[in-house]
Amino acid sequence: MTLPKMLMIGHSHLAALETAQMQRRASATARSLPITVAQLRKPAYRMTPEVPPTSPEAFSPAVRELVEKLQPELIVSVVAGNAHTVLSLIEHPVPFDFVMEPHAALDERRALLPLSLVRTLLEGQMRMGLRVMRALSHLAQVPVVHLAAPPPIPSEAHIRQHPEAFAEALADGKVTPAAIRLKLWHLHEQRVAEHCRELGFAQLPVPEGTQDEHGFLRPEGWNLDPAHANAWYGERVLQQLETHAAALAASSVQKATA
Numbered sequence: 001m002t003l004p005k006m007l008m009i010g011h012s013h014l015a016a017l018e019t020a021q022m023q024r025r026a027s028a029t030a031r032s033l034p035i036t037v038a039q040l041r042k043p044a045y046r047m048t049p050e051v052p053p054t055s056p057e058a059f060s061p062a063v064r065e066l067v068e069k070l071q072p073e074l075i076v077s078v079v080a081g082n083a084h085t086v087l088s089l090i091e092h093p094v095p096f097d098f099v100m101e102p103h104a105a106l107d108e109r110r111a112l113l114p115l116s117l118v119r120t121l122l123e124g125q126m127r128m129g130l131r132v133m134r135a136l137s138h139l140a141q142v143p144v145v146h147l148a149a150p151p152p153i154p155s156e157a158h159i160r161q162h163p164e165a166f167a168e169a170l171a172d173g174k175v176t177p178a179a180i181r182l183k184l185w186h187l188h189e190q191r192v193a194e195h196c197r198e199l200g201f202a203q204l205p206v207p208e209g210t211q212d213e214h215g216f217l218r219p220e221g222w223n224l225d226p227a228h229a230n231a232w233y234g235e236r237v238l239q240q241l242e243t244h245a246a247a248l249a250a251s252s253v254q255k256a257t258a
Contacts (some may be wrong), residue, residue, distance in 0.1 A: 002075030002249065003033060003242065003245045003246060003249055004036055004072075004074045004245055004252075005034050005036075005070060005071065005072050005074070005114055006033065006034060006035045006036070006073070006074045006075070006076050006241075006245065006251055007035075007066070007067065007070055007072035007074075007075050007076065007140075008035050008036070008037045008038070008039060008070060008075075008076040008078060009037075009038045009040060009075060009076070009077060009078065009079065009132075009136065010038075010039070010040065010076075010077060010078025010079045010081070010147075011039070011040055011041055011078065011079055011081065011129075012041070012082060012228060013078050013081040013082070013147075013149060013150065013228060013229070014037060014039055014078050014236070015054060015223075015228065015234075016150075016223065016229045016230055016231055016233050016234030017035075017037075017078070017227060017234040017238060018037055018234075019230070019231040019234055020031065020234030020235040020237070020238050021234075021238065022161045022190060023231060023235070024234055024235075024238070026197045028102070028142070030158075031242075033228035033238060033241065033245070035076070036066070036070055036072070037075075037190055038063055038066060040063075040079070040132065044060060044061075044062040044244070045060055045063050045223055046060055047059060047060070047131075047132060047135070048060060053131045053132070053134040053135040053138070054134070054135075054138055055135075055138060056135070056138050056139050056140075058131075058135040058138075059135060059139060060254065063139075064139075067139060068219075072140060072142055073142055073143075074142060074143050074144075074145065074245060074248060075139065075140060075142055075143070075144045075145075075246075076137060076144075076145055076146075076147065076241065077128045077132075077133060077136055077143050077144055077145065077146040077147065077201065078146075078147050079132045079133055079136075079146075080126055080129025080130055080132065080133055080146075080149075080188075080192055080195075081129070081149035082149065082227055083122060083125035083126040083129060083152075083188060084125075084149075084152075084181070084184040084185045084187070084188040085152070085226070085227040086123050086125050086136065087121060087122055087178060087179075087184060088152075088176050089159070089166055089169075089175065089176060089226055089227070090166065090169045090170065090173040090174070090175070090176065091173060091174035091175065091176045092176075094110070094111050095109075095110045095111065095248060096110055096111045096113050096118075096180075097110040097111070097113070098112065098113045098114070098115050098117075098118045098183065099112070099115065100118075100183050100186065100187060103179070103182075103183050103186075106177060106179055108178060110256045114205040115187075118184070118187065119187060119191070122187055122188060122191065122224070126188065126191060126192075128226045130191075130192075130195055133146065133192075133196075133199060133201070134195075134199060136199075136200045136201075137200070137201070143201070143202065143248060144199070144201045145201065145202040145203065145204060145241070145244055146192065146196050146201045146202070146203045146204070147203075147204050147241070148189060148192075148203065148204060148238055149185070149188065149189065149192075150175060150203050150210070150217050150221065150228070150233055151182065151185055151206060151208065151210075151211055151215060151216055151217045152178065152181045152185050152216060152217065153216065153217050153222050153226060153227075154178040154182075154212075154214070154216040154217075155178075155219075155222075156175045156178070157228060158177055158222055158226075159226040160175070162223075162225050162226065163225075163226060164224075164225035164226065164227075165225070165227075166226055166227075166252065167200050178216065180214060182214070182215055188217075200243070204237070204240050204241065204244060207236040207237055207239070207240045208232075209236065210229075210233055210236055217229060217238055217254055220232045220233075222232035238256050
């Protein structure tokens, strides 16, 4: 079955999928997917902040021209994925925790914040990503599927060995306990799921087999930085996306022949 043409739009989490796609193209056995990528961090593709997200013109002319030329049949959203890391990777000067069912608080010596306050702080970090998602709903009149952000890397040793953009902060700071970072990731994904429902987007969860017994990203998927997954993880997302796109294509054929 011919898969629909896909336009994948997003930020830094795109890298794992792009690398996995390149590995497929270089393979004699794997099928590469009909994906075109728009990396919104590139100058030509950056959003237009003064335009409301209810207009396609919130995207740059280069993105809109790409949509016009490609005529995608499915938009793949890879945005709003790292706000939890920005908020949680480096320990706050006043160490905090919060209760979020079914997770308990870690340590009574930490400041226990209300869940509502943590949610507000996180949403402040997510504002731009949520804005991009809303704009996507006005970019093209085709289905949109949003990809879950990869879960956090639990290992402090790995984070310190590969600090990347967090090098300066990590030189003097502590890494927030992994269990708190995992809760913030869950809270992040809850808010993204709410936004997907509001916008009518499909959403793909973290692929099966990519999390350890506690819910963290498995070591096979760790990238050489504190915040992203690698091509091992990206390949499993591509497999998941391929299944979703095939189901969408089969549904379209069924409707056309009904």
